[in-house]
Amino acid sequence: MKVGLAVPCFIDSFFPEVGIATLELLERLGVDVTYPAGQTCCGQPMANSGFNGASRGTEANFARLFAGFDAVVMPSASCVNHIRKHLDAIPQDEGVRQLRANTYELVEFLHDVLCVREFPWAEFPHRVGLHNSCTALRSLHHANTSEIEEKPFSKPLDLLAGVRGIRFVEPLRADECCGFGGTFSVNEDAVSGRMGLDKVRDHAAAGADYIVSADTSCLMHQQGCARRAGMPLRFIHIAQILNGASA
Amino acid sequence: MSPETHEPVDHAAAAARFIADAPHLAFHDTRLWELRQKRDGQMHGVPEWETLRDLASAIKEHTLSRLAEYLEQFEAQAIANGVQVHWARDGAEHNAIVLRILRENNAKTLVKSKSMLTEECEMSPFLAQHGITITETDLGERIQQLDDEPPSHIVVPAVHKLRTDVARVFARRIGGDPENTDAHYLAEHCRVTTRPLMLDADAGLTGANFLVAETGAMVVCTNEGNADLSANLPPLHIVSVGIEKLIPRQADLGVFVRLLSRSALGSPITQYTSHFRGARDGGRMHIVLVDNGRSKRLGQAEFWTSLKCIRCGACMNTCPVYRRSGGLSYGAVYSGPIGAIINPAYDPARYAALPFASTLNGSCTQVCPVRINIHEQLYAWRRIIAAGGLLPGKKRLVMRLAGVVLGSPALYRLSTALARTAVRILPRGLLYTRLNGWGRDRELPTPPSESFASWHARRKKAG
Numbered sequence: 044m045k046v047g048l049a050v051p052c053f054i055d056s057f058f059p060e061v062g063i064a065t066l067e068l069l070e071r072l073g074v075d076v077t078y079p080a081g082q083t084c085c086g087q088p089m090a091n092s093g094f095n096g097a098s099r100g101t102e103a104n105f106a107r108l109f110a111g112f113d114a115v116v117m118p119s120a121s122c123v124n125h126i127r128k129h130l131d132a133i134p135q136d137e138g139v140r141q142l143r144a145n146t147y148e149l150v151e152f153l154h155d156v157l158c159v160r161e162f163p164w165a166e167f168p169h170r171v172g173l174h175n176s177c178t179a180l181r182s183l184h185h186a187n188t189s190e191i192e193e194k195p196f197s198k199p200l201d202l203l204a205g206v207r208g209i210r211f212v213e214p215l216r217a218d219e220c221c222g223f224g225g226t227f228s229v230n231e232d233a234v235s236g237r238m239g240l241d242k243v244r245d246h247a248a249a250g251a252d253y254i255v256s257a258d259t260s261c262l263m264h265q266q267g268c269a270r271r272a273g274m275p276l277r278f279i280h281i282a283q284i285l286n287g288a289s290a
Numbered sequence: 291m292s293p294e295t296h297e298p299v300d301h302a303a304a305a306a307r308f309i310a311d312a313p314h315l316a317f318h319d320t321r322l323w324e325l326r327q328k329r330d331g332q333m334h335g336v337p338e339w340e341t342l343r344d345l346a347s348a349i350k351e352h353t354l355s356r357l358a359e360y361l362e363q364f365e366a367q368a369i370a371n372g373v374q375v376h377w378a379r380d381g382a383e384h385n386a387i388v389l390r391i392l393r394e395n396n397a398k399t400l401v402k403s404k405s406m407l408t409e410e411c412e413m414s415p416f417l418a419q420h421g422i423t424i425t426e427t428d429l430g431e432r433i434q435q436l437d438d439e440p441p442s443h444i445v446v447p448a449v450h451k452l453r454t455d456v457a458r459v460f461a462r463r464i465g466g467d468p469e470n471t472d473a474h475y476l477a478e479h480c481r482v483t484t485r486p487l488m489l490d491a492d493a494g495l496t497g498a499n500f501l502v503a504e505t506g507a508m509v510v511c512t513n514e515g516n517a518d519l520s521a522n523l524p525p526l527h528i529v530s531v532g533i534e535k536l537i538p539r540q541a542d543l544g545v546f547v548r549l550l551s552r553s554a555l556g557s558p559i560t561q562y563t564s565h566f567r568g569a570r571d572g573g574r575m576h577i578v579l580v581d582n583g584r585s586k587r588l589g590q591a592e593f594w595t596s597l598k599c600i601r602c603g604a605c606m607n608t609c610p611v612y613r614r615s616g617g618l619s620y621g622a623v624y625s626g627p628i629g630a631i632i633n634p635a636y637d638p639a640r641y642a643a644l645p646f647a648s649t650l651n652g653s654c655t656q657v658c659p660v661r662i663n664i665h666e667q668l669y670a671w672r673r674i675i676a677a678g679g680l681l682p683g684k685k686r687l688v689m690r691l692a693g694v695v696l697g698s699p700a701l702y703r704l705s706t707a708l709a710r711t712a713v714r715i716l717p718r719g720l721l722y723t724r725l726n727g728w729g730r731d732r733e734l735p736t737p738p739s740e741s742f743a744s745w746h747a748r749r750k751k752a753g
């Protein structure tokens with residue numbers, strides 16, 4: 044299986060360590076993975092703001108680079124959700140349809156496609172609060188949610204269970220949105236900032252040293268809120284922990 | 291809702307003001323989150339919850355797909371029950387009909403229970419202009435009426451107020467001790483001042499939660515019993531209701547009654563579930579069936595399912611944005627997630643900001659007892675509003691520019707490198723300005739020395 048690694052724009056620009064961890068982890072697990080050069084973004088920022096026409100060039104670039112892979116893996120739920128549900132500014136030929144169907148978010152790919160549960164190289168002896176992004180939860184179904192009457196399950200916890208020494212804390216509003224929301228974060232800066240502050244306080248009150256998530260965009264926002272509030276919380280992507288980061 | 295006369299709603303600014311008031315914000319968020327948690331508790335007590343939601347959704351979709359037939363069946367039943375049936379195309383027609391009925395009956399005073407439809411039709415100011423004295427009988431609505439504010443929530447209309455606010459409003463308008471903030475005292479004070487008005491009223495007006503086509507029944511669910519007093523004390527009872535409230539059979543009612551109060555307040559059922567089929571002895575009963583944009587929405591492929599709404603307010607209680615911005619920040623009759631998808635159908639320019647007042651987190655969709663895909667409709671509205679040129683010019687420009695930059699790997703590399711450098715070298719005073727919405731309550735990320743792409747290129751070269 045030839046796998047293409049797509050690195051979202053904000054990870055490429057501001058959190059390269061998340062891209063690096065994702066690539067190294069996939070290689071460690073024996074995946075035949077390639078990172079095609081020339082990547083920008085998936086088109087989500089424009090499309091989510093209503094301007095799907097403006098995302099045409101971006102989507103075309105994405106589709107061109109990833110044509111022909113058996114699967115594309117991205118460490119971002121909202122980007123993957125955009126590709127699956129909304130990447131429609133460009134003509135929907137067979138290649139684009141295949142690409143949209145074969146794009147996976149990292150946790151899904153590890154959990155459902157590779158079915159790995161053991162990460163013997165990974166040890167993370169810290170108290171961790173897990174933050175599932177809303178897209179990961181309610182669109183990609185990484186885990187059960189508090190709104191729906193269903194049996195509890197959690198793909199990220201299944202994976203993290205394979206990490207030595209990790210301990211979890213339970214915030215009171217575990218699956219409330221943290222308020223990032225893409226351009227919402229600047230259009231509705233007051234609400235967004237407040238939601239972020241409430242989120243990091245909830246984790247801190249539960250005793251977390253780290254917040255871990257499969258979504259760097261949420262972490263970027265929460266980290267910004269925590270730093271402004273002078274809180275010592277730290278933030279880490281799940282790929283980094285699974286790849287053996289120690290802190 | 292007259293389109294020409296209104297400025298676009300600035301939800302973000304109103305929300306910022308709401309957030310600046312710490313005690314109100316904390317109370318509002320906590321109170322509504324409590325309701326959400328009670329709702330979860332009720333859900334866990336009903337193993338067939340998700341099946342009930344499926345059924346409720348299917349019954350509503352079925353009814354809406356045959357709305358004309360069911361409306362005629364309902365009308366025939368109601369007439370057979372001795373009720374006078376009126377049809378109103380819009381708010382203005384509705385208000386004129388109500389006024390005519392009142393005049394024909396020589397009625398000057400009207401007591402009413404909670405009805406979002408009459409808010410939608412702006413009925414109260416219209417009737418007041420024509421010399422009718424109106425008294426709201428729902429406690430929350432009465433508070434809002436006395437304070438000259440619209441309801442901020444469709445189930446708990448004064449939830450944005452603290453008890454101290456209520457005590458002050460009462461003292462100013464109906465007397466009482468402004469310092470006594472005891473909930474029982476306040477409720478009792480409202481009751482004793484409102485009851486005489488109910489006893490003396492010439493007419494009563496209620497909404498209805500459900501209309502049953504096969505029986506002609508109008509079903510009203512309340513917790514204070516005020517709808518029953520409004521309906522039964524005066525000799526004239528008017529029911530104002532939107533045409534989407536229909537369900538086919540009495541047997542279908544159970545599905546909705548089981549869902550409604552559990553979703554709304556986290557209680558198994560409302561204190562009162564009253565079935566009105568005809569006037570009380572010696573009284574007269576009228577029903578006004580109102581369209582006001584509903585049949586137009588029924589024809590909109592992406593939005594017709596919003597007509598399934600049973601106005602439980604669960605989407606508002608769960609909405610993290612609503613809880614932190616308050617209902618009045620939506621500048622509309624309907625607030626919260628349901629408001630953000632309904633209001634633009636009336637006036638997309640005025641309510642252009644509302645579909646953007648959401649993170650698209652989807653919690654609303656998951657609590658909705660009739661499975662309205664609220665967050666997907668928010669997304670669909672964004673496209674329509676952007677395509678209609680209804681967003682501020684600055685936002686349009688930014689999005690076009692972003693599209694150009696992100697469409698070109700070279701421009702993307704250049705601009706992201708510039709952004710990293712800017713964050714690294716610019717002094718705080720230049721980075722954190724009023725123009726930087728990100729920096730209002732947040733720090734920018736610490737820029738890394740290189741991008742992932744350039745790390746990868748180096749690694750590849752090194753073999």
Ligand code: SF4
Binds near residue numbers: 602603654
């Ligand atoms: S949209 Fe759904 S959750 Fe919101 S008020 Fe209507 S029925 Fe209730």
